[in-house]
Amino acid sequence: MSYIIDRRLNGKHKSSVNRQRFLRRYREHIRKAVEEAVNQRSIQDLDRGEQITIPKRDIHEPNFGHGSGGKGSIVHPGNKEFATGDRIPKPEGGGGQGAGQGNASNQGEGEDDFVFQISQEEFLDFVFEDLALPNLVRKDLKEIKEFSIKHAGIVSEGTPSKLNIVRSMRNAYARRMVMSSGSRKKLAEAEAEREALLKLAETPEEKAKIAWLDEQIELFRQKIERTPFLDTYDLRYNHHVKEPRPSSKAVMFCIMDVSGSMTQETKNVAKRFFILLYLFLNRNYEKIDVVFIRHHTSAKEVTEEEFFYSRETGGTIVSSALKLMEKIVKDRYSPEQWNIYAAQASDGDNWDDDSRICRQLMEEEIVDLVQYFTYIEITPREHQSLWHAYEQVQTNHPKNFAMRHIVEVGDIYPVFRDLFQRRQHESNR
Amino acid sequence: MSRTAKKSDRLSQGPDWSFELIQQYDEEIGKIAKEFGLDTYPNQIEIISSEQMMDAYASVGMPLGYHHWSYGKQFLEVEQNYKRGRMGLAYEIVINSSPCIAYLMEENNMMMQALVIAHACYGHNSFFKGNYLFRTWTDATAIIDYLVFAKKYILECEEKYGIEEVELTLDSCHALMNFGVDRYKRPVPLSMTEEKARQDEREQILQQQVNDLWRTIPVFDRAEEEQQKERVFPSEPQENLLYFLEKNAPLLKPWQREIIRIVRKMAQYFYPQRQTQVMNEGWASFWHYTLMNELYNRGKVEEGFILEFLQSHTNVVSQPSFDSPYYSGINPYALGFAIYSDIKRMCENPTPEDREWFPDIVGKPWIEVLDFAMRNFKDESFILQFLSPKVMRDFRFFGIENDVLDPYVEVKEIHDDSGFKGLRQRLAQQYNLSHREPNIQVQKVNLYGDRSLVLRHTMDSSRPLNDDTVEVVKHFKRLWGFDVRLESWDGDRLAQVYSSEVSSEG
Numbered sequence: 009m010s011y012i013i014d015r016r017l018n019g020k021h022k023s024s025v026n027r028q029r030f031l032r033r034y035r036e037h038i039r040k041a042v043e044e045a046v047n048q049r050s051i052q053d054l055d056r057g058e059q060i061t062i063p064k065r066d067i068h069e070p071n072f073g074h075g076s077g078g079k080g081s082i083v084h085p086g087n088k089e090f091a092t093g094d095r096i097p098k099p100e101g102g103g104g105q106g107a108g109q110g111n112a113s114n115q116g117e118g119e120d121d122f123v124f125q126i127s128q129e130e131f132l133d134f135v136f137e138d139l140a141l142p143n144l145v146r147k148d149l150k151e152i153k154e155f156s157i158k159h160a161g162i163v164s165e166g167t168p169s170k171l172n173i174v175r176s177m178r179n180a181y182a183r184r185m186v187m188s189s190g191s192r193k194k195l196a197e198a199e200a201e202r203e204a205l206l207k208l209a210e211t212p213e214e215k216a217k218i219a220w221l222d223e224q225i226e227l228f229r230q231k232i233e234r235t236p237f238l239d240t241y242d243l244r245y246n247h248h249v250k251e252p253r254p255s256s257k258a259v260m261f262c263i264m265d266v267s268g269s270m271t272q273e274t275k276n277v278a279k280r281f282f283i284l285l286y287l288f289l290n291r292n293y294e295k296i297d298v299v300f301i302r303h304h305t306s307a308k309e310v311t312e313e314e315f316f317y318s319r320e321t322g323g324t325i326v327s328s329a330l331k332l333m334e335k336i337v338k339d340r341y342s343p344e345q346w347n348i349y350a351a352q353a354s355d356g357d358n359w360d361d362d363s364r365i366c367r368q369l370m371e372e373e374i375v376d377l378v379q380y381f382t383y384i385e386i387t388p389r390e391h392q393s394l395w396h397a398y399e400q401v402q403t404n405h406p407k408n409f410a411m412r413h414i415v416e417v418g419d420i421y422p423v424f425r426d427l428f429q430r431r432q433h434e435s436n437r
Numbered sequence: 438m439s440r441t442a443k444k445s446d447r448l449s450q451g452p453d454w455s456f457e458l459i460q461q462y463d464e465e466i467g468k469i470a471k472e473f474g475l476d477t478y479p480n481q482i483e484i485i486s487s488e489q490m491m492d493a494y495a496s497v498g499m500p501l502g503y504h505h506w507s508y509g510k511q512f513l514e515v516e517q518n519y520k521r522g523r524m525g526l527a528y529e530i531v532i533n534s535s536p537c538i539a540y541l542m543e544e545n546n547m548m549m550q551a552l553v554i555a556h557a558c559y560g561h562n563s564f565f566k567g568n569y570l571f572r573t574w575t576d577a578t579a580i581i582d583y584l585v586f587a588k589k590y591i592l593e594c595e596e597k598y599g600i601e602e603v604e605l606t607l608d609s610c611h612a613l614m615n616f617g618v619d620r621y622k623r624p625v626p627l628s629m630t631e632e633k634a635r636q637d638e639r640e641q642i643l644q645q646q647v648n649d650l651w652r653t654i655p656v657f658d659r660a661e662e663e664q665q666k667e668r669v670f671p672s673e674p675q676e677n678l679l680y681f682l683e684k685n686a687p688l689l690k691p692w693q694r695e696i697i698r699i700v701r702k703m704a705q706y707f708y709p710q711r712q713t714q715v716m717n718e719g720w721a722s723f724w725h726y727t728l729m730n731e732l733y734n735r736g737k738v739e740e741g742f743i744l745e746f747l748q749s750h751t752n753v754v755s756q757p758s759f760d761s762p763y764y765s766g767i768n769p770y771a772l773g774f775a776i777y778s779d780i781k782r783m784c785e786n787p788t789p790e791d792r793e794w795f796p797d798i799v800g801k802p803w804i805e806v807l808d809f810a811m812r813n814f815k816d817e818s819f820i821l822q823f824l825s826p827k828v829m830r831d832f833r834f835f836g837i838e839n840d841v842l843d844p845y846v847e848v849k850e851i852h853d854d855s856g857f858k859g860l861r862q863r864l865a866q867q868y869n870l871s872h873r874e875p876n877i878q879v880q881k882v883n884l885y886g887d888r889s890l891v892l893r894h895t896m897d898s899s900r901p902l903n904d905d906t907v908e909v910v911k912h913f914k915r916l917w918g919f920d921v922r923l924e925s926w927d928g929d930r931l932a933q934v935y936s937s938e939v940s941s942e943g
Contacts, residue, residue: 010463010467010481011482012456012460012463012482012484013482013483013484014456014483014484015483015484015485015540016484016489018485018489021488021492022489022492022496023491023492023495023496023508023512026495026504026505026508026509027509027513029504029508029509029600029604030506030507030509030510030513031509032506033506033604067510068905069608069611070612070905070909070912071615071905071909072615072875072877072902072905072906072909073874073875073902073903074873074875074897074900074901074902075900075901075902075904076841077841077899077900078840078898078899079838079839079840079899079900080840080841080900081836081837081838081839081898082837082863082867083834083835083836083837083860083863083867084759084767084837085756085758085767085832085833086758086759086760086761086764086832087758087851088833090835090851092848092849092850092851092853092855092856093847093848094847094848095845095847095848096845097845098839098845098846122510122513122514123517124513124516124517125516
């Protein structure tokens with residue numbers, strides 16, 4: 009007798025623990041591969057899994073065994089022309105084992121590499137491992153203006169629209185029972201007495217008594233009927249309260265210089281940085297708005313497409329963008345409700361006088377509005393006035409403002425990691 | 438057997454399987470198997486998906502196992518290859534346990550399911566139950582319990598001592614796993630209840646014994662001291678390296694000893710399978726062939742079904758020749774199937790050649806002869822006993838010898854009258870585990886000095902050890918706790934020394 013069991017419904021990821029163990033053991037390899045992938049991939053497909061390649065010798069499990077050399081002996085099938093005593097020259101440089109030993113790969117990667125796939129989620133886990141959004145805690149403690157409506161039980165006062173009918177009727181029924189109980193008891197007694205008298209009613213006194221009882225019965229009936237069906241104090245209402253909810257919305261400002269000096273290459277570097285930031289915010293917040301502000305001498309809010317791909321010429325006034333950002337925040341993104349992050353990318357060019365204004369704007373207005381403002385300067389050249397102005401901002405507001413210098417694509421990911429490295433005092437988050 | 442069966446006797450022929458159909462086929466096949474005298478454990482047939490099959494691959498086919506990164510690695514490898522279409526998955530996996538668990542893939546069609554049932558549930562199953570190696574070394578009723586125990590124990594260790602620590606110990610044990618086997622001693626049956634009961638006791642006693650060995654309190658009796666100085670330890674070379682470490686390594690914690698023991702037990706459990714590849718697969722193939730054909734002979738299935746079966750069967754037992762791009766060594770299914778089939782042929786239709794070579798077999802009832810051949814041999818002796826000239830001719834076997842110093846390889850024998858005996862010997866040797874694996878034993882421990890240990894490798898045909906050797910010696914050192922040296926001896930000549938510190942030419 010055999011038992012036949014359908015196991016397909018059992019979990020299929022029985023190996024997931026072992027898989028995790030493997031990933032854990034080779035996390036250094038994977039991290040390196042991820043880093044390379046982030047720097048080399050086209051921007052659109054950052055958000056997918058990755059193929060990880062580990063040299064086979066690194067994951068080899070050693071075992072005692074025979075090496076090549078000495079006297080070997082083997083039996084092969086399929087003899088065609090050999091006869092006993094034939095001597096066959098060994099192939100040049102070969103181990104001499106003959107056919108069936110070489111296992112050439114035509115798949116593009118050598119036999120020496122162990123290749124496997126990690127999922128998109130795992131990939132991003134590695135990308136953002138040990139990173140944290142700075143100043144997230146502040147929002148939770150601040151005065152909160154966002155509420156959600158919650159049920160908070162039943163109350164006796166409220167508006168008709170919130171009337172809880174079932175509870176009200178239940179109360180009314182109970183009240184009616186209580187209020188009429190005395191009368192109903194007497195009614196029952198009277199009816200019983202009358203019933204008894206009717207059977208042996210002979211004397212006139214008795215008949216009079218019946219008449220009186222009839223009167224009483226009618227009286228009680230009326231009394232019972234007069235009990236109100238629904239009274240005001242039967243009414244019950246659903247109660248709702250507003251509960252403050254910690255804000256989980258974030259807005260990300262992408263600010264970029266599109267003046268003539270910014271080449272497409274520089275913009276691509278900036279774009280990668282923005283995308284990384286976007287993905288990172290996406291992991292931390294339920295809802296993210298992205299605002300694109302580009303500027304040359306004047307700033308404009310634009311769509312993503314325009315932001316990255318339209319070309320402009322002319323000079324550069326950075327403060328115009330900061331002013332626009334401040335205005336948009338005031339209009340649409342109240343700092344009480346929104347976590348505000350901003351990333352600015354530029355090649356460092358600015359109108360000389362303007363850098364001073366930028367610093368002023370930054371220190372007086374923007375730094376207090378935002379969670380974190382990052383500035384990246386993408387240039388192989390010397391820093392100019394904007395950098396120096398921002399440097400002072402960074403010294404004065406190290407918590408909310410950070411700036412880094414990027415020379416080439418390869419710098420993006422390290423700089424990003426550096427900017428968002430989990431800080432000591434936040435490590436309990 | 439006549440093929441006059443009525444249509445109503447037929448089993449449903451559609452390509453899709455259902456649980457009722459599987460049951461019907463299993464009953465029919467089981468009935469026929471019984472008539473042929475196959476003695477089996479009860480069957481437990483489990484239908485699984487391809488993902489679950491990959492899980493099963495990763496855990497060496499076992500339904501449950503302790504966690505280790507190497508299984509994750511194996512899983513990823515299988516997954517990657519499967520997804521890219523570089524390999525197909527096996528149609529079944531069968532476990533030597535009672536009841537005998539067989540996994541069937543849901544992707545198989547009904548013909549495949551029937552084939553797999555015949556192959557695994559009656560072929561392999563009867564082999565597990567009958568072959569002397571399995572009977573001696575494994576306890577089919579207890580293995581699942583033991584796996585549960587092992588998994589739980591290692592999980593507890595991970596909680597108590599950290600995943601890292603346990604992983605290090607397991608890594609070292611796995612490196613020595615093939616050398617954790619008793620080749621000659623009959624082990625005690627494993628069972629969870631016993632294991633659990635004895636485990637605490639063992640921990641204490643074991644530690645005490647080890648401490649005894651390493652007692653450093655001075656001995657006052659001079660004579661005794663002298664005597665002790667001369668004491669050689671171990672008194673005889675030890676071939677079971679893991680067993681030696683479990684019992685004698687001075688610095689191991691009790692839980693580490695238990696882990697060594699678990700790995701050792703697993704190695705022992707798989708030992709018979711490594712020794713009976715050709716026999717086991719051949720046996721299962723022979724019986725799926727016989728049982729399926731019998732289904733057809735009795736009119737249970739029609740021509741289409743049996744033709745489809747024959748095609749699958751031919752693929753399973755095909756042997757590409759050495760110069761084919763598909764050649765990857767001798768196919769154990771093909772060789773085993775050919776030998777068993779040929780035994781049957783010799784019993785029924787012997788030729789003069791057979792009478793000369795196998796006088797004991799010809800004319801005997803084939804079921805008895807086959808049963809005897811299945812029960813009492815391992816690959817090496819099975820080939821030596823039963824490989825007939827006809828099979829060697831059919832495979833067109835030839836044996837070559839290859840000396841590293843010689844720019845030529847030499848064809849020593851081919852499938853002709855003068856070559857048969859030598860060829861058979863050469864092939865049998867190829868399946869001899871002690872020829873395939875190097876012979877390494879614990880030689881000597883410096884008991885009163887630095888506690889260093891010497892392993893001795895006795896070379897076979899001057900074959901040196903592979904490049905992993907120093908790595909494995911280091912693993913040995915991790916468990917032993919002190920320096921380890923491996924000496925490679927070619928006869929009386931010390932060919933090479935591998936040390937846990939640095940490798941050096943001898």
